[in-house]
Structures are given as structure tokens and as C-alpha cells.
Amino acid sequence: MESLYDHAGGEDGLRRFVDTFYSSVLADPLLQPLFGAGRPDHVAHLTAFTAETFGGPDHFSQQMGGFQRLIDAHRGLRIDEEQRQRFIELYLAAADASGLPGDAPFREALYSHVDFGTQVAMRNSHARTDDELHPLREVPIWNWPDPSDPDPRAD
Template identity: 60%
Template sequence: MTASDVPTRDALTLYEHVGGEAGVRRLVESWYPTVLADPLLQQLFGAGHDDHIPHLTAFLAEVFGGPRVYTERLGGFPALLEHHSGLGIDEEQRRRFVELFLAAADRVGWPDDERTRTALVEYLEFGTEVAAQNSHARSEHDLHPCQEVPVWEW
């Protein structure tokens, strides 16, 4: 970890507080192998994809107040919607996804202060609910009302 990766108490965004892109990437890199190995989630993720870690890193960086790389260069919300379409994510899978993400946050030493963890849990609950609803949508009318990359403020 370099000096620029160290979270500060004066950070303006969650993205800055968790160490910017490097902090988000560490979290995603720790989490991703766990879903590929998890019997409940592996069916959603298959064998994995080479671009999943950088794409999810860009997505979460944007959600947490970082650069808009996911929206501006990687297809934005329409690309995310396409990836979840037809997956049929159920409640048990949604909850496991959140559980594994929080365990990864602990493993990589993400800040565990109440403000950070509350924001992380609230976003994960929201984001997985959006993904689950959209994964069952048969038409545009069935989609979750959130149809853009949210910016999660704390």
C-alpha cells in the first residue's frame, strides 16, 4: 500500500476513504474467487471472465464516488443490465453475494468504522436487489426503477 492508498478521515467520498481504485480492486480481487468457488453462486458466474475484475472495479469505483469509467468507457448501466438479464437470481444467492463481499472487505482490511460499513452494506443490499429484480425481468416494465449507475453517498 502506498501513501496515496491509505484511507483518510477527511476523505470526501467513500471511494477516497477506502483507498481509491487500488482499495476497490483489492476488495474485488479477494471476493471474485470466492463466488467462482461457491456452489450457490458459481452457477451465476460460471468459470469467470477475464474482464470481470477490472469491470466490477470500475463499476464500484464509480458507485462509491470515483471516476465514471464504467459509464463512459465500459457500457454503463445498459451493459450491466445485459450481464444480469435472464440469470434469475434468487434471494439465497443475493444474500450469499453480500455475505462473501463483506467477508472480502474484512480480509483486505477495508475500513470497518460504522460509517464505511453501513454505506457498504446499504449499497450491497440495494445493488443486489436491483440485480435480482432485473435478472427476472421479462420486459422493460419489470425492471427496477434504478436504471443508471448510482452514486452512493454517505
């Protein structure tokens, strides 16, 4: 079966998507304070992370600091639920604007991916100690939705 990475158009499709998304985040008054003026490497890192989670190359884990880098980036941000929901909204809008596939199974996987990821990020953003962090410590690999399995992460 085709991976989510390939279905999304591989590196090029995901970079176009992330670039569209990141531009919208930096222009959004609710989310911009979390991102500041932006970082030149953020699009490349988020593209690599998304590629890896969707079954593509593992460059994020092997060359860009891996999941610990995400934990470190989110700590202290104190993301609230309104910001989390806005992030999801802009993420899904960028999928439309950038031309990611619109088929229901892909969009279901995309939504579950960003919903789960924002929950992890929000929890980690409030953690004062390592014990308060979400237990996830590695890049999760996402799969196509399976009605018999409510957790789309690969085992």
C-alpha cells in the same frame, strides 16, 4: 468530506477488495453457477462500477458500457433470495479480508450499497420485459450514511 472511494483506498483498495470478492464467488457452489468460469474483465468492470458508485472516476459509465451493461448481464439469471444473501455475505467477508476500512459509517454505506444493488440485480434477473426491470437506469452515486435520510444515494 472525503468520498467513499477515497476512504476505501481509491482504485487500489477497491481492486484488492473486488479481486478477493470475485475469487470467493467463483469458488462458492451457490453463486458459481451465476458466474460460470468467470470472465477475465469482470474484476476490472466491477472495480470501475464500485469506484464510480463511491464517488470515483466514471470510467464504468464512459468506457465500459455503463448501467445498460449491468442490466444485460443480469437478465435471465433468475437470482433467488438465497443467492442474493450469499452474495452479500461474501461481499462483506471480502471487505474484511482485503482490509477495507472497518469504521461503522463506511461499513453501513458498504452494506446499503450491496443490499440495494443485489435487490436491483435480482429483480432484473427475472424481468421478461423492459417494463419489469427495476427503474434504475444509471450508476447510482453512494454517499455516507445520514441518519435523517434513509436513502444513501446522492440526489
